[in-house]
Amino acid sequence: MARLISRPNGLAVRTATPLSGPRAVGGGGNTSIGNFMQTLASPFGAWRWQFTFPVSKNAAFRRYRGWVTALHGGANATRFPFFDPDMMSDAEAGLIATSAQRRLGMTWSNSMPWSNGQNWALSVPKVAVAEAAAKDASRIKLQVVFWGGKLQVGDYIGFFPLHFGLYMVTQEFGEGEYRIWPPLRKAIDTTGFATLSPVLAMRLESEESATADRGVAYAEEKTVVLVEVFDYDVRDYFDE
Template sequence: MRLISWPTCIGVTAVTMLTGPNVRSSGTNAALSGREQTFSSIGDLVSFSYDLGPKNGARARQERGLLLAGQNGVNAFRVQFVDPDRRHDYYTEAVWEDGFSWDDGASWGGGQPHVAPSSGSPKGSTIISLQDVFWGHDLDLGDCIGFLPNHFGAYFVTEVIDDGVYRVWPSLRKAIYATTTFATLTPVLAMKMRPNGYALRRAAMTEGQFIDFVEVPNYYVDEFFS
């Protein structure tokens, strides 16, 4: 099984969230008094669909190769979560233009700064705390963050508990540390295709192309993907 990098030439035109804090089994117990108790067992894999938009020529071929490379869920992709509503606060300290380029030839440019946790949190925790620098104490409901280095996962703020202290969904895929971890506003996940969850349609241009993704947990990536 391979972990494939998403090509920068394949753009995304729409994002559809396919799950929230979903449940594998849920229901309601009703007492004779009429009181009800809802129960659920949590299944918290992130899942979303990307619409890829019309293409032709070289980009259409690259898109076709990308979809085929996923082998219907056998291989996984490094996918940056595209958040159309991502905060775009500007910090002059965060602009890097040092002359170096990525392997694909794109230049370094402006970006959002990273923020270190103010304390560590274990794998499986839903509570994180961030330092009071840049945007660390400014997150609000719905903001999406990730962590680095070597951390696959996207986390959505579901409660602001205190200044810089947040409840997130889903639970942490990997422990975070105050000394070696940084939070980022551009999270990267390992995602695989849902079986038959993609389209390859070609008319005058590619049309209706989409790909449905489901998260591959970080520990599974570390153990099985190369």
């Protein structure tokens, strides 16, 4: 059975470029006698991303080459936490905290940190799902709390627990109801939550999708092309 591995801590992405969308996977077109091109969109595409990692050396490069090697040219998949640099601000998302709390994190209720001396890191609130939706549904409804009623076209969201998927809002209906793309990879219900920090399962597109070459002084920027592995395929074919 193929393995599902985690991306190493500290392996930062410099740029992220989406390479496919609804019209790139499963789309098509027809040309009329008058040479007019009619394109056909498909709602069933999959994410395909190109990620660029910065110049690295020492521990950072060791983590990168170990991760790329473990992916085995696409045979294994990786958990890929998706960070949106254009995400709404903490205040817009409903996170109220002082500058010190944002910088240092939060202690336990007894004012003590974890045993390693680290505090809790702050994160934006989660939002409960308001109505159940089946796998492949493209309309969802969230509770109108925190950011649940504030999403707009272009916002990224995900779901948890145990849900691999990255979804973009493509239409707003009001009262926490939205159209998303791609369709849900897994059914959701009112026991689940939406998050602004989604996690994808992805694999290398091919053997040529990543390299781990290194110069004498350091490794140049590296480009990796990853394609989405659907949630239901992860559960059928991948293990830890």
